[in-house]
Amino acid sequence: MANVLSNIGDWVGERAPGLAPFYRKHMSEYYAPKNFNLWYYFGVLAMVVLVNQILTGIFLTMNYNPSAAGAFDSVQYIMRDVEWGWLIRYMHSTGASLFFVVVFLHMFRGLMYGSYKRPREMVWLLGMLIFLVLMAEAFMGYVLPWGNMSFWGAKVIISLFGTIPFIGNTLVEWIMGDFLPADSTLNRFFALHVIALPIVLLLLVVLHIFALHEVGSNNPDGVDIKHGPKGNRWDANKPADGVPFHPYYTVHDLVGIGFLLLIAAFIIFFAPTFGGWFLEHDNSIMANNLVTPAEIKPVWYFTPFYAIVRMVPSFFGSAVWGVLAMFGAIAVLFFLPWFDRGQVRSIRYRGTGYKVALGLFVVAFLGLGAVGTGITAEVIPKWFGNVDLTTWENLFGRLMTIIYFGFFPFLWAYTHFGWEKTKPVPERVTGHD
Template sequence: MLTGIWLTMSYEPSAEGAFASVEYIMRDVEYGWLLLYMHSTGASAFFVVVYLHMFRAMLYGSYRKPRELVWLIGMAIYLALMAEGFMGYVLPWGQMSYWGAQVIVSLFGAIPVVGDALVEWIRGDFLISGITLNRFFSLHVIALPLVLVMLVFLHIVALHEVGSNNPDGIEIKKNKDANGIPRDGIPFHPYYTVHDIFGVAVFLFVFCTVIFFFPEMGGYFLEHANFEEANGLKTPAHIAPVWYFTPFYAMLRAVTSPFLGLDAKFWGLVVMGGAIAILFVLPWLDRSKVKSIRYKGWISKVMLVIFVISFVALGYLGAIASTPGRTVAAQIFTLLYFVYFLGMPFYTRMEKTKPVPERVTS
């Protein structure tokens, strides 16, 4: 957010000047290159942390009762982050920014009856133009950050109300001493502060390494096509979103056949939206007697591994050009992604679980 404020001072949100202003920041603004790389790398690092945070919650059952609201607000934060990332992705006004926006926004045109009007409303024009860029700039810089700050505040308040989960999935508030303090609870300082300082130090080391040595990350953080100014008359050979959207983009491309009189684009949009929406109902899909993966049966462990492999594979497939073989692979991994969630009410209820200890283990 801080780097974004400084970048905004020199950025021009217009179709004529956006690309040139980014080049100006890189070449003529003092330490502009550092601010730009910190901002782009920070966006990717943010999503890495968010995905790891979500995976940890799925691993230890942090979405289960009584933390359903914490999970739902967290998912709202994830949605807002996706919107923030997409709006920011368009701002450099390079080839990939322009055509990526063209592809994603045009998807809404597949919605029956209201699709075309919705696309025009989002763009603010009959095509992706300076009006769209200015609109996305406003949302990226003002509206969505305010929404994120509000949601993060609510997330922390909700978490404070029910307390943090632990790898054992045990509610420590059920076991208190004579003073009403949980026996397995520890003070935030110095235990969590020292623990977090170490994690932050490792994160900053990796973060700085990427900034100074691999800011483009082979085209995954900064796409090579974006070093060329947007041209509506020249389509890139391969259009792909930034890496943190590629799993869902692969699901979109995996749908190739029309159904019930509606084209494949519409059903691809349904699948992509469903892949995100199903995460919201995760607390009610898991019917296991235990929360943590430590005490769940082997089926849950195998299914979680399959889910992770599917998500990573879809991320890779969404970042590369589509071929018939890769489309089939994306269809298989998309099916496995949904099997993990839709089968959860059954395999979590049927499997044999391990006994959960009454106290948190070491």
């Protein structure tokens, strides 16, 4: 058997000589730090969810009808008449939310351990482009079931472009292809969601991984193992604090993948709508431009940014400032490597000010999510009694918005003027045998 496999390997190697060097560079001879912890699972988990979304999306596409007359009915047909259609749809809808869960945690890991800092700026920028494309992909996929919340959510989100001076209304009609979300909207969103954006997403993921493997992985200590001592049990010229990515981390990652699959299976089989968070109840009703849902709000992973739109008041008779703030909340993350002028990467050795600021940044993000999802509208009357809900919600939301944006100038000043008092950084990675 070994001889057969060896002969097959030789046969493939002769006809595709680039495969073996590629495998060695990115798998068996790519040395990753020894001290990866739980936070380093989320990159591979994002890859697993991406594969799930592509595979389930292919099967959903086989039975989906991208028209205003047939979209909703085709989804119901998938759920009721297609064999295992309900499972495929729930795998896709659950995967969409889990995708954002693991991506948000992956990004937070980068903030904690300084994975955006030199020499990994390109890795961070490509990751942010992935996040941007993922948001566009998710929004267009959200519209396709053509439920009532999908229809009105699409109308509200697209209408935000109408706040742009001079070209706003024309731009809205160009995006929708009509005066309201209709056949033309579904067709173009379907094409982008199924073909164009997945291709861009896959390309960016490949570039993200290649860029990472070119400069090497960061670690919880923020120590660059390439600049450390050489020599390990596999190669005398490789980093002493590294281990081959395959088989060590490929096997290691199977534990995290198994745990993710257990969580996904529980949701799919016992709580597929997740109480209206993953699949809204209003989307079980066909789109109707004459019946507005009681409350129009986007799916949960967009709510922090949607809340920012609501919290920025109109100036000079225009609401464009809220839209600019929403896009600015995403765009500012691209410039994080240049806001942070500090030399220490890991939160383990950074100053107290950075730890507090990062904690407040996370609280602000979650707080904006609470405003966007309507949690604050339920909680404020319970905690404070009969108060002016709008005033208190706006006060809380605007405070969270200020903290969110304030993180970046604070980080620049804190590191640029030398206010940060850091701890000594070890010369080698810690926390391993």
